[in-house]
Amino acid sequence: MPEGHSIHRLAHAFAELFGGQALAVSSPQGRFADGAALLDGHRLLRTDAHGKHLFLGFAAGRVGEGPADADLRWLRVHLGLYGSWTFAGDSTFSGPHAIGAPRRRVGEEEQAVAGIDAAAPGEWTPPAPRGAVRVRLLGTHGVADLTGAAACEVVTPAEKAAVQGRLGPDPIRADGDGEEFVRRAGGRRRAIGELLMDQEVISGVGNIYRSESLHRARLHPRRLGRDVPLARLRALWGDLATLMADGVATGRIVTVDAEHALDDAADPEAARWYVYHRTGRPCLVCGTRVSETDMQGRRVFWCSRCQRAPRRRT
DNA sequence: GGTAAATGATTAC
DNA sequence: TAATCCTTTACCT
The missing domain is CATH 1.10.8.50 (Helicase, Ruva Protein; domain 3)
Structure with missing residues (x-):
């Protein structure tokens, strides 16, 4: 997997690309259908990284409401040995295009994939999921697809704290x-x-x-x-x-x-x-x-x- | 079109 | 220490 630095980059990338947006959360592959349903339509309000764990904090409710941290639901993702996020989006969407395995060669920890389309905002449509996509996060200007993760679950703030307490x-x-x-x-x-x-x-x-x-x-x-x-x-x-x-x-x-x-x-x-x-x-x-x-x-x-x-x- | 390898971690024996 | 889980790709035949 990418080492800790990549997870921190992902935390930054998600904040930048999707922060504040209500996301359509789905599980094209199906193995995360229940978790996706829990988060679907919720806004991404916080991101955090600790070691190799990525945390994305979601909350229900309208923009402008300031939910207490205790009300957040966190998506915890651990990429394991070969998990990967792949991004695609319109011309306003930038950032890391793919982080994590697979790598073409050893050492290629980030792979620029022809995923960021030149389409103007409003004219872009998300590509079909490629491979076994456990989670798809779809925002206004782009998507992020997760494959191969060792861990992917929705946790409470207390559960998040427990994970971090062990690190x-x-x-x-x-x-x-x-x-x-x-x-x-x-x-x-x-x-x-x-x-x-x-x-x-x-x-x-x-x-x-x-x-x-x-x-x-x-x-x-x-x-x-x-x-x-x-x-x-x-x-x-x-x-x-x-x-x-x-x-x-x-x-x-x-x-x-x-x-x-x-x-x-x-x-x-x-x-x-x-x-x-x-x-x-x-x-x-x-x-x-x-x-x-x-x-x-x-x-x-x-x-x-x-x-x-x-x-x-x- | 098969097989090994990959920047991980947990569980079982 | 070994088996197991997660998935894709490089590199063979």
Whole structure:
């Protein structure tokens, strides 16, 4: 799935493209018919993102009424490994055209789809849903179609709060607390590579940000949390906050500093990251062949020279 | 026209 | 640790 930065982009996009509008909510595929009926015709008043969860807050009633937060009903969407939103609309409708899987190639986290039509407002008609569209949100100037989500449900404010209560601090959110991350990761007997992917420790980090931030921090993925000095945990949080904020701004995961950038016209994907998906290829910093291993069913990449293996403990 | 892989997370054994 | 769920696409034959 797109990592946390994409979810925050989606929250912004929905506010911008549909904010304040009463939306026609449907489930062309049918699996979300009940939830869609609950929200159909309601206005989208709030959007929120926490880690990899997207929340869209709807309320019934006329424009101008200021519903209490307690009256909102939230659509909670988690894209999982291959969920995706695809947008289309008239000439006034812009923004991210498609976020999330599928990707044509690894690294294509946002795909510009020929979906934004040049039709003038009023002359645009929504395209037929393509594929298994779980939810369609139709506004005045455009549509958003959701496919492949791992989670898609309508929740109350209390249920939303409960979900967020289980999530660790999010480096992208204003309320993201780095010290909380240090508390949750420090002293742990689990590998830092696992801790970064644990959404209760830090939320929003995915497989690319994991491998890349650990390389930038020169930390081996199997180093235990308790063996990472607190100052380095703080630095890791700070680096992730910077990288992920940049991801929100640009829609791309960029982790390679200018001094290490490598222009490889023959294989532009090859030098996109320091180590992610670069097994056997040279580390962009030292040239050592990148290593790969499996960590809880996911691939982790690191440079055995830049990121020294932790000493074996008995 | 089949198959594996994909930036995830939960449940069960 | 393994199975399971969500869906599309790249890359084979």
